[in-house]
Amino acid sequence: MNAAIIVPDGGTQRAGQTLRIDDAHIYLDRLIRELHALGSEKKQPLVSVLEYVSFHIRMTREEIATLKPGGASAFSSTADELEEIVNETARAANEIMGAAECVEAVAMGTDPKTREALQAAATRIYEASAFQDITGQRITKVVRALQHIESRVDALTRACGDAIAASNGGTAPSRDEALLNGPQLARNAATQSEIDSLFDVVDPTS
Amino acid sequence: MSLNKNMRVMIVDDYNTMLRILRNLLRQLDFNNVEEATDGEEALAILKRNPADLIISDWNMTPMTGLDLLRHVRADAQLRRTPFIMVTAESKTENVIAAKQAGVSNYIVKPFNAETLRAKIGSVFGGQ
Numbered sequence: 001m002n003a004a005i006i007v008p009d010g011g012t013q014r015a016g017q018t019l020r021i022d023d024a025h026i027y028l029d030r031l032i033r034e035l036h037a038l039g040s041e042k043k044q045p046l047v048s049v050l051e052y053v054s055f056h057i058r059m060t061r062e063e064i065a066t067l068k069p070g071g072a073s074a075f076s077s078t079a080d081e082l083e084e085i086v087n088e089t090a091r092a093a094n095e096i097m098g099a100a101e102c103v104e105a106v107a108m109g110t111d112p113k114t115r116e117a118l119q120a121a122a123t124r125i126y127e128a129s130a131f132q133d134i135t136g137q138r139i140t141k142v143v144r145a146l147q148h149i150e151s152r153v154d155a156l157t158r159a160c161g162d163a164i165a166a167s168n169g170g171t172a173p174s175r176d177e178a179l180l181n182g183p184q185l186a187r188n189a190a191t192q193s194e195i196d197s198l199f200d201v202v203d204p205t206s
Numbered sequence: 207m208s209l210n211k212n213m214r215v216m217i218v219d220d221y222n223t224m225l226r227i228l229r230n231l232l233r234q235l236d237f238n239n240v241e242e243a244t245d246g247e248e249a250l251a252i253l254k255r256n257p258a259d260l261i262i263s264d265w266n267m268t269p270m271t272g273l274d275l276l277r278h279v280r281a282d283a284q285l286r287r288t289p290f291i292m293v294t295a296e297s298k299t300e301n302v303i304a305a306k307q308a309g310v311s312n313y314i315v316k317p318f319n320a321e322t323l324r325a326k327i328g329s330v331f332g333g334q
Contacts, residue, residue, distance in 0.1 A: 094226065097227070119234065123231070126234075126320070127231075127317065127320060129226075131317065133221045133223055133224040133227075133295070134316055134317055136221060137266065
């Protein structure tokens with residue numbers, strides 16, 4: 001059973017329910033104001049403690065705001081990059097194995113000693129190509145870990161409220177830094193012919 | 207008695223690279239009757255239509271893992287005696303124990319070489 005407590009605006013807050021840091025801050029500030037209004041000398045130590053807590057909530061909120069400097073897409077973009085590594089290594093491994101298969105086919109027309117040597121080399125290539133499977137599985141684990149972290153950071157930013165949205169842009173990259181986006185993911189990459197076409201029509205003076 | 211190289215071999219892995227590696231290594235060992243599947247579910251559907259003489263399967267796949275495929279195979283009256291070799295990067299003791307408890311015939315840890323594959327196939331067919 002979740003216990004309910006009465007919050008200052010008359011609503012209720014259930015145990016286990018996420019309390020937005022903005023809301024907590026509002027309640028705390030209101031409590032400090034009300035304590036000030038009491039006019040008792042004994043209140044001062046309590047006010048000092050609450051002001052200290054209030055200050056740290058502000059600091060924490062600002063620190064959380066910097067957790068996602070690249071915006072909401074930073075984690076998923078990193079995961080995409082890692083998945084692209086898996087795809088790229090798979091393509092490379094298949095190319096290498098295709099070449100080894102060609103070598104084996106050619107070996108069939110050679111003398112026994114040469115054939116044996118070429119087949120042994122092809123075997124080593126097949127065995128070594130297993131790196132793609134192993135690295136792929138490792139990267140997949142990293143991607144899952146990133147997705148888990150992303151969900152936790154999302155929960156924190158939701159708890160921090162609108163202050164995060166205002167600060168989420170971080171420091172804007174310089175014009176040159178903003179150009180450093182390569183290598184592109186396959187689905188976003190332009191082909192060489194598209195680049196050639198673009199190159200022909202771009203006016204360098206404009 | 208020599209090993210029947212015309213036996214039907216089912217290879218199961220969610221990485222196409224690994225399927226190609228296995229197919230090539232099996233071809234080098236003169237096993238040319240090879241069927242592929244990319245997870246346990248697909249493999250089981252094929253096996254129920256057309257049983258294999260040997261199953262070589264990865265463990266970590268979705269939606270059906272190699273371990274679940276193994277359990278289904280061992281629970282199926284038609285397939286239960288099919289030799290089953292697990293080829294996987296899962297190399298913890300508890301993995302091997304679980305696979306053994308499920309009835310695996312042999313276990314190969316990735317990365318592996320052609321000689322290991324040859325030896326394990328020979329082993330599950332009684333050292334042939």
